Amino acid sequence: MTGGKKMEKKTLLFFNSNAGDGQAQQIAVEMQQKLEQKGAQIIELNTKTRAEAIVGLQEMLRQKQLAKIVCIGGDGTLNIVATALVHAHAQVPVGLIPAGTVNNFAQKWQIPLEPRAAIDLILRGNQRRVDIGECNGTAIVSSLLFGSLAELSNDVQQRQKQKFGLAVYGWSALKHLGKRQSAELLFFNQTFSLRAKVWVCLMTTSNYVGGYQYLGKTSAGLHVTMLNNMKINKLLNYGFFALTGNLRRSSTLTSFDIKEVIIKPVAKQAVSVRIDGDEGPQLPAKISWLPHFMTIYVK
């Protein structure tokens, strides 16, 4: 800037009063004081919907107003920030104060679940770049899910999740087991193609899902795990290996790591995708791995 005073970059405090048990707003007040004591200039973004929040954030990123983003919420809230970073092709460091129900991303990166400890970690300033994914323009910070399990998750509302916790997914699964059909899908990129009947397909950016380590050693890329048909004996086998962190040793699964893939239903069938716990687009979808894309504050 010439002639005038150089505009000082600000810290965006982005929070979601719907996340977890609804404490994010209260946490935000305390975090604002802590950040201001350290000399940060705080701005907030007040929006009503996810779509509005993405557009608002994108605008701030384009104007290069932000020194950092402090995000208070779970994976769904962090996904809004990451999606705006993807749209704006921007690199602004992101600090996470976990206030969700599961907080998978925070557990993976050992970000303290206690807000004061999380803000101290951000203030220490240690950063690293982490891998995320992208599906038709939406970021994937932790996971993408489609198939019967994803559809039954669509039946679970945030209100029920806050009241009953994760048990609502188990209840919904029991209600639907046997009712839903698998979908015949084509997975392809420039070097591979696979046609499979899929009951459920999970893609993750790390070896964590639902706050637990479910995979051991993995190679570069998004980690894909598919259940091709669902019977109760398969479910038990799958559960055993998932709980012991060895999901890929289960004989009932197809799994691989991939950097880019297009997924299309073979017939005209509506298959919706869930990303980081929120309802996402329908297939077909182009899914890409974005290595070292997002800068976060870590221990």
Ligand SMILES: Nc1ncnc2c1ncn2[C@@H]1O[C@H](COP(=O)(O)OP(=O)(O)OP(=O)(O)O)[C@@H](O)[C@H]1O
């Ligand atoms: N600024 C916002 N405006 C509207 N909706 C938002 C906003 N921020 C987040 N949301 C939505 O609120 C819902 C809950 O958020 P979030 O996923 O962070 O919490 P959670 O579900 O309790 O946590 P977790 O994903 O870790 O289980 C999500 O559907 C998310 O998209």
